[in-house]
Amino acid sequence: MTGDQGHIGEFDRIARFFAPLAEGAPGAFGLTDDAAVLPPASDGLEWVVTVDALVAGVHFLPDDPADLVARKALRVNLSDLAAMGASPRGYTLALALPKTLPATADWLEAFSRGLGEDQAEFGVHLLGGDSVSTPGPVTLSITAFGLVEREKLLRRSGASVGDDLWVSGTIGDGALGLEVARGRLFGAYSDLADRYRLPRPRTTLGPRLAGLASAALDVSDGLLQDAGHIAARSGCRLVIEAPAVPLSESAAAAISDDPDLFARALQGGDDYELLFTAPVECRSAIDASGRDVGVSVTRIGRVESGTGIELLDRNGVPLEGLSEQGWRHF
Ligand SMILES: [Mg+2]
Incomplete structure (x- = not known):
């Protein structure tokens, strides 16, 4: 399928490129169900949630390598979690690809490889997602989940005179x-x-x-x-x-x-x-x-x-x- 110019069915796409990214996250069920389950935050911890969307031509350059696009999309979310004092735990992904994207399989191969590399680096897993086709540019959105100790959440509002x-x-x-x-x-x-x-x-x-x-x-x-x-x-x-x-x-x-x-x-x-x-x-x-x-x-x-x-x-x-x-x- 390398160099495949044509359409890749949704099930194929999930099985080939995304299900491997969910291995190791029990609540993701291998991306075979309708939704994922987050484990309860243990005593003293709270879930922190953030979402970011990236559009080709706006947030990255259209010819940027797909693996770098994927990693940037994940990393900007992890940065928001860090800003709240939270440790990253997992993420979901929504991906819209132009039907005209050349070599879609190669693009997805690089994209999912990039995510896999960063999953290993940052200790997170893909928990679920959706992919669709679009008449517009490549667009992706990642929602990331992290845990923070209750009472230690960092906000923008806590600065005091003298700090x-x-x-x-x-x-x-x-x-x-x-x-x-x-x-x-x-x-x-x-x-x-x-x-x-x-x-x-x-x-x-x-x-x-x-x-x-x-x-x-x-x-x-x-x-x-x-x-x-x-x-x-x-x-x-x-x-x-x-x-x-x-x-x-x-x-x-x-x-x-x-x-x-x-x-x-x-x-x-x-x-x-x-x-x-x-x-x-x-x-x-x-x-x-x-x-x-x-x-x-x-x-x-x-x-x-x-x-x-x-x-x-x-x-x-x-x-x-x-x-x-x-x-x-x-
Ligand atoms: Mg931010």
Whole structure:
């Protein structure tokens, strides 16, 4: 069937490409029933549920490899679970494929292989799903389920005046990586395109921050806009020190060649890092958590009274015109 241009029946599709992904999840019944069963959350745990949809040409490039598309779709959901402090347990998938998609079997083969690789990496299983054909572009939606300790759920609304502001990993690789992937940014930054295509959800850090962080989210809309979300939900002002924002070597090199790219790094999306606030007394515990799971964590600012966000330059002076609103209209 390799290179099959024609229609693959629903039962074939499920049996060949998706049922193997459900092995190891008893409640999925090998995808042979009408629905899956989630085991009861044990005492002290709660289920956390999230859904994300991706459309070719909007959230990924139409010629992106199918295995990377699958892994990105799964990972953006796992990132949302991590932002709530939850550990991932399983997911469901809805997939709409154009009838005109060339080599459908090859595409599905790569797509399901990508999911299988990430299932092994993140310890989740496919629990159920649906696939249909569409006159539009490839569209997929994943719903992911995770568990969090009750009372430790991380929300956007818990930041308090005096808290530190932290971020995991590095910022701007996703936005600059998109520029590389689109051929608009050249130079020795090709690893950035990989960061755009394949986010690193902080699935081990998120649960470790549960109980330490006061508020959290994952950076998907851009650092400044997402900081604005915490500020709005928590009723406070977030002050960000621009020189403290952690950059990868490649992003730093790209920005030193073209300083205008710093704005793109802070306002662009697709970082999938965790942005969180925490009381000052949690500093050493947060540093230790980052070390334990091998993810860098950096203090980039603080929570003050007021509203919105403020970005300070190296002298502590607010950067003019770089309010959250201003950046949105860049
Ligand atoms: Mg999110």
